[in-house]
Amino acid sequence: MDMKIIFHLGVHMTDEERLLRCLIKNRDVLSREDIAVPGPGKYRALLRNTLVELDGAPAAPQAEQALYDQLLDGAAARRLVLSSDSFLAQPRWSLNRDHLYPSAAERCPQLMNLFPSAKVEFHMAVRNPATLLPALAQTVGEDAFQTLLQTLDPSQLRWSDTVAMIRKACPGAPITLWCDEDTPFIWPEILRAVSGHSEGIRLGHTYDWFKPVMREEGLQKMMSWLSSHPPETEEQRRRIVAAFLDKFMAEEVSATPALIGWTEDTMDALTELYEQDIDQIAEIDGVTLITP
Template sequence: MQIVYHLGVHFTDEERLLKCLLKNKGALANEGTAVPGPSRYRKLLRQTLFGLRGGPATRDQQQEILEAALEGEYAERIIFSAPNLLGNPGAMLRDGALYERAGERVASLCSIFPDAQNEFFIGLRNPATLLPVVPGSVEAPADFMQVLSTTDPRGLRWSDMVARIRGENPDVPLTIWCNEDTPLIWPQVLRELAAHDPLLALEGTNDFLASIMSREGMERMLVYMSTHPPATEVQRRRIVAAFLDKFAIPDEIEVELDLPGWDDALVDELTELYDEDVYQIEKMAGVNFIAP
């Protein structure tokens, strides 16, 4: 059995991946892939995760999760999507690092189904746009701001988090991508997450683009693709990029950067550091990086 965990990170695809996969639940089930609704497993997974205390889950615990998620159906591959399994968003800067316990959490998740093939999928986001959205989305914004005030954002590295995951879980398949690239690589992310037949056309593959592009832009892009079908994935991405450049909805792609002491110069610096950090991740052994 293959157990797939999509772990966010927080404030990346905003559940769009899960919603798209749920739209195709029946088609994917025919291929042996289960996409259970999140209410069936998120709380149960967290309860099991924190109850393990370093040991593997019992057969009864595993069976309880499978029964809740599958409702008696059989599946060879099960997709669980739950960003909070990495930790609460307000604690993403614990000890001055991004998801400091990520390696430990991934190891514990592998212990829930120790005999299964566990796979992990994580989308990253530029700290320059990620950190400003956290205070308005957590229960204790003052606590987060206190931690942020003592943390130099220039020192935050996603590659450190990935290294912690790889260090504690060297044999676990890990797929990484950048949230900023998601509009271009969306079909590939879905395909690798679900491991579906390449000939299976998933419903809702344009939903993400429709959420950040004007209706006129979407209509014109779809007409263009129908009359000029892209011969390769690279050509499709170039077309999407061209229409996004002209028809993207500003409010959907821009973030209000309202943090004390932050200015455009810092944002530019953080973005440059993020680009360099991503380049390092692309070269890391054991990482399947989805690039545009």
């Protein structure tokens, strides 16, 4: 079977399932190009249990075919999109030993071994540790997170280390990355990179992404403006989105650095290191970085 498997790895506190929900809403359109996007209930427990059974070994041909049979229900497909922000680790195990997702070098080969005959790609967002860590603190609980902080130095966290680990462990698997902070401006490009649909296809529900971050009034005005004034270039579309986000950003209760005892100076220093880190990622062979 000539199959390409796309593992969308999340990560935690970035996508919040919005990519998967959008692709599922466009499942009929994508299926016409033999792109399969099964619902998460069909595969997350299945893959988790299969990983335990395989214990790192490649699936035998019969086992691999059994996975396809359960995932595809007999549908023709050349590309299969699977998404979970816990493919690499559960939230409380996402940080350790001054590394972001230290288990990535072990987990990614295991994911590839589920489908040994397929071509595998990894896709994921990265997020500024200055905002990622406070958000994770809210998820895992302050006490557990304070214990975790004792085992690491936030200034040593580098996404480039994680990406390099994956590339070394899985040299044949291309990696596509983007910064979570850039997502509203490059959302159509992200969707197309993950799904692999043709340029001529326009997905529906793409602006659902903005519902949690933009006031309803602003979202309606933005969609109306884009409909009546179709942007001629991607750069024009991004400027329009930026303008509406700036004016109609929703009020939200977000994680703050004070939650884990950080000052604004700490935030600024970590942000500067993150920006330098993104430059390093762009230089890694086999990595595609989607940018505005």
